[in-house]
Amino acid sequence: MFPVFYVAGLVALVSTVMVVTRRNPIHALLYFILSLVAVAVIFLDAGAPFVAALEVIIYAGAIMVLFIFVVMLLNPGVALVIRAREWIGPAILSLLLTLGIVYSVVGSTIKTMGISATTPKDIAMALFGPYLLGVELASLLLLAGLVAAYHLGRRIEREAPARGASLQPGAPVGSGAPSSRKEGA
Amino acid sequence: MERVTAYLVPVWAIGIFFVFILIVVAIFLVVPPLLGERHRERATDLAYESGIVSTGTARLRVDVQFYLVGVIFLIFDIETAFVLAWAVAFKRLGWAGFIEIFIFIGMLALVLVYLSRSGALDWRRKSPAGRRAP
Amino acid sequence: MSPALSVVLCIVLLVILMIVGGLLTWVERRLLGLWQDRYGPNRAGPFGVFQIFADILKLLTKEDWIPEFADKPVFVLAPAIMLVAVVAPFAVIVFAPGILITDLNIGLLFFLAMSSMTVYGVALAGWASNNKYALIGGIRAVAQMISYEVFMGLSLMGVVIIAGTFSLGEIVERQQSVWYFAYQPVGLIIFLIAGLAETRRLPFDLPEADSEIVAGFHTEYSGMKFAVFFLSEYVGMTLISALIVVLFFGGWMGPFLPPILWFVVKTAVLIAFFILVRAALPRYRYDQLMELGWKGLLPLTLLNLLATGAVVLAIGK
Numbered sequence A: 001m002f003p004v005f006y007v008a009g010l011v012a013l014v015s016t017v018m019v020v021t022r023r024n025p026i027h028a029l030l031y032f033i034l035s036l037v038a039v040a041v042i043f044l045d046a047g048a049p050f051v052a053a054l055e056v057i058i059y060a061g062a063i064m065v066l067f068i069f070v071v072m073l074l075n076p077g078v079a080l081v082i083r084a085r086e087w088i089g090p091a092i093l094s095l096l097l098t099l100g101i102v103y104s105v106v107g108s109t110i111k112t113m114g115i116s117a118t119t120p121k122d123i124a125m126a127l128f129g130p131y132l133l134g135v136e137l138a139s140l141l142l143l144a145g146l147v148a149a150y151h152l153g154r155r156i157e158r159e160a161p162a163r164g165a166s167l168q169p170g171a172p173v174g175s176g177a178p179s180s181r182k183e184g185a
Numbered sequence B: 001m002e003r004v005t006a007y008l009v010p011v012w013a014i015g016i017f018f019v020f021i022l023i024v025v026a027i028f029l030v031v032p033p034l035l036g037e038r039h040r041e042r043a044t045d046l047a048y049e050s051g052i053v054s055t056g057t058a059r060l061r062v063d064v065q066f067y068l069v070g071v072i073f074l075i076f077d078i079e080t081a082f083v084l085a086w087a088v089a090f091k092r093l094g095w096a097g098f099i100e101i102f103i104f105i106g107m108l109a110l111v112l113v114y115l116s117r118s119g120a121l122d123w124r125r126k127s128p129a130g131r132r133a134p
Numbered sequence C: 001m002s003p004a005l006s007v008v009l010c011i012v013l014l015v016i017l018m019i020v021g022g023l024l025t026w027v028e029r030r031l032l033g034l035w036q037d038r039y040g041p042n043r044a045g046p047f048g049v050f051q052i053f054a055d056i057l058k059l060l061t062k063e064d065w066i067p068e069f070a071d072k073p074v075f076v077l078a079p080a081i082m083l084v085a086v087v088a089p090f091a092v093i094v095f096a097p098g099i100l101i102t103d104l105n106i107g108l109l110f111f112l113a114m115s116s117m118t119v120y121g122v123a124l125a126g127w128a129s130n131n132k133y134a135l136i137g138g139i140r141a142v143a144q145m146i147s148y149e150v151f152m153g154l155s156l157m158g159v160v161i162i163a164g165t166f167s168l169g170e171i172v173e174r175q176q177s178v179w180y181f182a183y184q185p186v187g188l189i190i191f192l193i194a195g196l197a198e199t200r201r202l203p204f205d206l207p208e209a210d211s212e213i214v215a216g217f218h219t220e221y222s223g224m225k226f227a228v229f230f231l232s233e234y235v236g237m238t239l240i241s242a243l244i245v246v247l248f249f250g251g252w253m254g255p256f257l258p259p260i261l262w263f264v265v266k267t268a269v270l271i272a273f274f275i276l277v278r279a280a281l282p283r284y285r286y287d288q289l290m291e292l293g294w295k296g297l298l299p300l301t302l303l304n305l306l307a308t309g310a311v312v313l314a315i316g317k
Helices: A004-021 A025-045 A049-074 A084-107 A120-127 A132-153 B002-035 B064-088 B090-117 C003-035 C051-061 C072-092 C107-128 C132-155 C157-163 C168-173 C185-198 C223-248 C259-280 C286-315
Strands: none
Touching: A004 A025, A025 A049, A025 C072, A025 C107, A049 A120, A049 B064, A049 C107, A049 C132, A120 A132, A120 B064, A120 B090, A132 B064, A132 B090, B002 C003, B002 C051, B002 C072, B002 C223, B064 B090, B064 C132, B064 C157, B064 C286, B090 C286, C003 C051, C003 C072, C003 C223, C003 C259, C051 C223, C072 C107, C072 C223, C107 C132, C107 C168, C107 C223, C132 C157, C132 C185, C132 C286, C157 C168, C157 C185, C157 C286, C168 C223, C185 C223, C185 C286, C223 C259
């Protein structure tokens, strides 16, 4: 049998390292997408096709789209170089976490990943059965998220600026409808 | 174990298909540049802006409305995931499942109404002079 | 299915798709000519059919230019992602009994996942070109495609409720007695509109609106890379048509003719319909497009979904 797991796992690892080391935000995000797709392949191989599909639809297809979209909108250019002082703390903490994972994997009694196929129906029965409360709570969470995102991201309508303000450099473009109101800070 | 192989076969066949697609794409992107002409003239390396010499950077900043659409999309896409799960097990979930998803969708429909009433989904802005943008 | 047969089918399918993509460039112009009372290409060969070869030759010998100011790796990657994402879903479509690559039990989700990948093609093309028109086109395209993607998936859930599966082969088999367009007319119409927006075809071709932003996200593309975008538009149109046939019009089902022929005929009719839409309708304005999606079609989709569920539960069992 073709070692799907090892190939996909290797791709996921390498691309994740690339995410961390790229300077250009778009390049880093592209590797991130690749990493997520590789994880989806692992899910598919482990007999969880529904999770694999959701991994691609939601993580690679929605969250990453939002990231790339924001980079396109803001165009920060090449990311600033982060000084050693700023990453040394998180790096030490992550190292500790990695050691913990390595220790628990080495010392564990479970030798192989259990492959048992899970159909979408099984997942649905669990979701809308025992975990019903979680689903409804998720809808509340999404509701709160939407309202918060709107209020954080909305245009703040200022007092009417002078006419033709949109012709100034830095004015918003591309919204189709011409606007003569400046974007809020 | 029969069910497991039922899943492993599609992975394999799709893998073959992907390999062939990548071969075709590679041919499309690698071979033609070798065939085409090449020239370097005064204006070859200028960005196309309808014949006008480009000024400033093409790294523009864009209306915040686009970001809002991105966030709203993300949240409704997650909603879709729950609806997907409900739809495929629809018959086994029965009326109980229907009521559950009704509350779930109702909650998000409510916020959709809120967003549309508060103008988050409006793309036309009234201009300050009172004239409506076309 | 034997491995050798599987490999042969993969190759045959890819070759057919490329031929269909090329052929459609000519068919579309001829049909547009017919419906708009003009000629279309008619000089090269009978009915101008050799125009295809002329176009291919032209594209092959054009300079395949990568702008100095562009982000080169991403610039090359964008059309590749585009083509892969529109061709890959054909792997789960069941063309006729025995003629398929595979019938995944999450077939429909595979299509949705791949169609969410096409967004990257246009987004990266727009960003990597480092051109103002391209950036605006790319951003427009992303906002449009993600807006319509939300209910593209949801509009198909009515079919899933009735069929009880994501497998495209099984969905076709469940349509033995009644084709699903009879049960899901609203779902069909919404999916059609979403399909138009996802493939960025007129009346929703805002991302490449020639009269406003030159060619949108592929302004700086030339030669074969431009052709790849063009090709993926036609393959995408074929994909949406094939999916509509599978989900709403009984796939290969039909009397007298062999199944595969029925599939081809139905798909061809739908493609012709897409071209008719392009011939008949003017381009939408961007604010109209977005508001139609979020305020009109999304609530309608949710309503259709709940109504379908209630009706199936009430009369089903």
